[in-house]
Amino acid sequence: MLPHPDFEALDVPTSIALSDYQLGVLTAADVETDFEAVTRSQSVLQGLFGPDWPEGLTFQDNLIDLHWHHREFTAKRSYAWVIRNRSGAYLGCAYLFPKIGGRGSCDAAYWMADAPERLSHLAAFGPHFEAWLTALLPESLLISFKSNAHL
Known part of the structure; x- marks a missing residue:
């Protein structure tokens, strides 16, 4: 599997601290906590x-998805991270995908699981994630950001 041309020269970290949040590669090892968070958060x-x-x-579908996300990450085709707080608790996920069928633009998304502090986490995490990705990616690459803050 070849890297996506927009991402092949990037050095994307497998883990990074963004203020009070820690990103780590989303893998099959996360399947239980990820599945619980996703199913509990369906409405948001x-x-x-x-x-x-x-x-x-x-x-089983979720497990397949997590294997796919990890493979895409290692191949430099798209990126998926678990978002954790400083204590290591699973909060949600963040992603970076190239636009399908083209070059020069990508989508970035992040979500927080349904919990009383979901919106405050989104408001705190979002600016750090967006600033980090904007600095990491070439200026010529257009980024569209979205989150589940509106849901």
Whole structure:
């Protein structure tokens, strides 16, 4: 699998601290906490990645997705991270994907699991994530950001 041309020269870290948050590569080792968070958060995730996701997601489907995310990360095709707080608690996920079928633009997304502090975490994390990605990526690469803050 070849790297995406927009990402092949990038040195994207597998983990990074962004203020009070820690990003780490999303892998199959995260399947239990990820599946629990996604299924518990269906009402605040629906519409973020299409009209139906995560409706009908099974544990096995999620495991396949996490393997795919990890493989894409190692191949420099797209990137997915778990967002954790300083204590290591799973809060949500962040992603970087090239636009399908083209070059020069990408999508970045992040979400926080349904919890009373979800919106405050999104408000605190978002600016750090967006600033970090903007500094990491070439200026010529257009980035579209989205989150589940509106859901």
